[in-house]
Amino acid sequence: MDTTLQDPLVGQVLDGRYRVDARIAVGGMATVYRAVDTRLDRVLALKVMHPALAVDGVFVERFIREAKSVARLAHPNVVQVFDQGTDGSYVYLAMEYVAGCTLRDVLRERGALQPRAALDILEPVLAALGAAHRAGFVHRDMKPENVLIGDDGRVKVADFGLVRSVDTVTSTTGAVLGTVSYLAPEQIEEPGAADARVDVYACGVVLYEMLTGEKPHDGDSPAVVLYKHLHEDVPPPSVIAPGLAYELDELVASATARTPDLRPYDAVALLAQARQTRAALSEDQLDAVPPQALTTEHGNADDRTSVIPRALTIQRPLPVNEDEPEAVFNRTSRLEAPPPPPPRRSRAARAPRGPLIIVAAVLLALGLGVGIWYINSGQFTEVPPLMSKTEAQAKDRLEEAGLEVGKVEREYSDTFDRGTVISSDPKSGARIRHNDSVGLVLSLGPKTVKVPDLQGYPLDKARSELKEIGLEPGVVNREFNDDVTRGSVIASVPGTGTKVRSGSAVELTVSKGSPVDVPDVTGDSPADARAELEEAGLKVKIAPTRVNSEFDAGQVAQQTPAAGGKPAAEGDTVTLTLSKGPEMIEVPDVVGDSVDDAKAALEGAGFEVDEDRGLLGLFGDTVKKQSVKGGKTAPKGSTITITIR
Incomplete structure (x- = not known):
């Protein structure tokens, strides 16, 4: 039974404009429909938040953030957002409709892709992410499901602006497991500190999956996958798919380095590396069919030059909007057309054939024959x-190829296990003479250093010491300490003497000095207040503005921090706000009023009320006199005495 028939939105018109025709996909936050903009008469995709989430302000804010983020990106490889709105309980985004399939569909049907196709997909993805990174935000959820491939070969990135926290991906559903497969280590350790390099890492994982047909880290639960992201490097794709060029291994290793500083700093930098890799590969290397490919018919021009072969069973029959611009990234149009043949010279223009030419031709043929032999x-x-x-x-591989091991050097590496080959000279794939030697560079593993003893060091000096030995100053915590000078280090995490990888961050705890109880100086003159605060070890700042208060003009009306609260640290600043004097307000005339009415009028104006009944007014209920005559002004909050007779 068609599930769209059960969807209450199918057939309806949202916001008086968008006619919902069919349901395309259902996600955790929203459902995506194919719809028609009846005002502009164009097909589009309508992403509608689940009504149960629409009552949550946080989800709605996140949903709207996507619209605002993508609206900033006028890029051909980004799925554009046209409109955002609400209709009753429905919160929606009107988006560009891409007729085609997702990269996940392609991988499911094709398995591993040829390097040319993988790079044809990766490059526009990086172009889209690069535009986002330079605009100041991060995707944070790059995966094959968010890469759309149109029927016309165009590649677009979807779901910009959706910031997801790691603690929401701990169940064992397939969708969640797919998401954790692309998380960078720092997203797991510090979810709030992710920058553009988490997208770089995810793209490296996606590239690995395109080249091998499988994810680099797997496990029975998301927790196992997360552990592997933190503690295991992404292996070279050639381990799974023998025959892949080493340049592709290097590209994946660069993008998926577990230490963020070792990755390209953003998608623009990774795009440059990807293009250098493409340029370094031969046509045969680009068109190599990996053993994991599920379809091997790649002999025609369409397969060799289009982004993805067209013989996919996943069909999205709706047409792409006709008024959209031609794709910027269209390798088919650039590669299918054969180069024009060189112009043929006419007989009249040809040089006369003579004995010298015949001799040269014979020598050339002999030379070619000898060279080939x-x-x-x-x-x-x-x-x-x-x-x-x-x-x-x-060594075994080199001996099998008739080569010898030459000079062996060793370098530290965060990417390669200790004792494994980082690089060779000449590089893999190079042609050299039989029996020549090949130099190797082997990994010493991650460089480790001991955390120095920083106790008592001023914070700036402690940071310099860490950087000098290859460590990074991390989070700085501050706490009171009677024994360590204010601004100096109390302790570090990891502790002194601990061996850590070079480049690791060290958390520092810095002394705030001895705690100081803040004295109450309200009502004092500025000079007296300053003297008392400085005697307590605090600094003083006078606020530029003044406020009305019960205190006389020029006296301290307020102080921040206030007395009696949390203790301050020695050297902290207390800000004093001086008084403009009491606020003067007009006194209501209550003579002749009843006691209750008089009190209500005076208290409502901001005064305190005192009753003077005397002996004659014990049983009276009328105000005969007031201490400040009606119409005069008095300080707000002051007391007005009413005489009752």
């Missing part, structure tokens, strides 16, 4: 892939 006679061989192999494995 020399190359094919076993004089040259190709350096095999060695990255991530142990020294013994690399």
Whole structure:
């Protein structure tokens, strides 16, 4: 049974404008429909928040944030948002409709992709993310489900602006497991501190999945996957798909480094690396069919040059809007057309054939023959892939190729396990003479350093010491301490002597000095207040504005922090606000009124009321006199005495 028939929105018109035709997809926050803008007569996608969430202001704010974020991006590889609004309990976004499928659909049907197709998808994704990063925000949820591939080959990124916290992805549903597969380590450790490099990491994982047909880290639960992100490097794709060029291994390793500082700083930088990688690959390397590919018919021009082969079973029959601009990234149009043949020279223009030309041709043929014989006679061989192999494995591979191990050097690496190959000289894939040697650079593993003893160091000096030995100053906490000077380090986390990886952050706890009870100086003159506060070890600042108060003009009316609250630290500043004197307000005339009416009028004007009944007024109820005559002014809050007779 068609589930869309059960959807109450299908067939309705939202906001008097958007006719809902069919349901496309259902997510955790919203449902996406295919709709028609009846005002502009165009097909679009309508993302409607689930009504149960629409009553939550936080979800609505997040939903609207997506519209505002994407509205800032006029980029051909970003799914555009046209409108945002509400209709009763429905909160919606009107978005560009992309006829086609998601990258997840492609991977599900095709398995691993050829390197050319993987790069054809990755580059426009990075272009879209780069525009977002330069605009000042981060996607934070990059995954194949959010990469849309149109029937015309265009690639677009969806779901910008949706900030999701790590603590919402701990269930074991498939959708959640798919999300945690792309989380960068810092998103797990410090969810609020994620920057553009978390998108770089996710794109590296997506590239790995496109090249191998599987995720780099798997497990029975999200917790297992999260643990692997924190403690295991993403392996080189060539481990799963032998034959991939080492440049692709390097691109994945660069994007998925567990230490953020070792990754490209944003998607623009990664895009530059991706283009350099493409330029370094030969046509055969770009078109290599990985063993994990589920479809191997790639011999025609369409398969070689389009972003994704068209023979996908996932069909979205609705047309793309006709008025949309031509895709900026269209490799088909650039690559399918063969280069024009060189102009043929006419007979009249040809040089006369003579004996010298015949001799040159014979010599050229002989030279070519000798060259071909020399190359094919076993004089040259190709350096095999060695990255991530142990020294013994690399030696075996080189011996199998008829090569020897040359100079072996060692370097620290956060990406490669200790004892594995970081690089070779010449690089993998290079042709060298048989029996030549190949130099290797092996990993020493992550460089570790001991956390120094920083107790008693001023904060600036402690930070300098950490940077000098390759560590990063981390979060600074402050607490009272009677023994350590204000502004100096009390302790660090990790503690003194702990071995940590180079580049790790060290949390510092800094002394606020001894606690100081803030004295009450309200009502004092500024000079007396300053003397008392400075004697207590505090600094004083006079606020530029004054306020009305019960105190005389020029005296201290308010202080921040107030007395009696939390103790301050020695050297903290107390801000004093001086008085303009009491606020003078007009006194109501209550003579002749009843006691109750008089009190109500005076108290309502801001005065206190005192009754003077004397002996004659014990049983009276009429005001015969008031201490300040009606129409005169008196300080707000002062007491007005009424005489009753």
